[in-house]
Amino acid sequence: MTERAPISPWVAGLRLRCPQCGEGKVFAGYLRFRDTCSVCGADFKAADAGDGPAVFVILVVGAIVAPLLIIFQYGLHLPGWLALTLTMVAAIVLCLAMLPPFKALLFAFQWKHKAREATGKDIQ
Ligand SMILES: [Zn+2]
Secondary structure: OOOOOOOOHHHHHHOOEOOOOOOOEOEOOOOOEOOEOOOOOOEOOOOOOOOHHHHHHHHHHHHHHHHHHHHHHHHOOOOHHHHHHHHHHHHHHHHHHHHHHHHHHHHHHHHHOOOOOOOOOOOO
16 A cells, blocks of 8 residues: 555635545535545545634625725715625625635644544543
């Protein structure tokens, strides 16, 4: 059996791939984790990135669309309703596009660092 080089969580996460083998897909649907990796059989049942991906996506998208709204309204002098509509569409599209890679990325980092829910049973 050959020893594999460790998979970078950045590479695995941003490619939506298994953090253990880097090949199998991690999602069965848009944001639903598979039960196991189809290539290496890694168990994803405990995968739970929680609200983390949404928080990061909100921060990044907010930093993009807020200046965009100002540019539309005051730089390009678009009517308020049009500037707001374009900004909202951009925000929705960016959020939907960024959620899967951010969720897979956080899961890959949790996998690498063996993060799990704090229960207090570990502390002695
Ligand atoms: Zn795998």
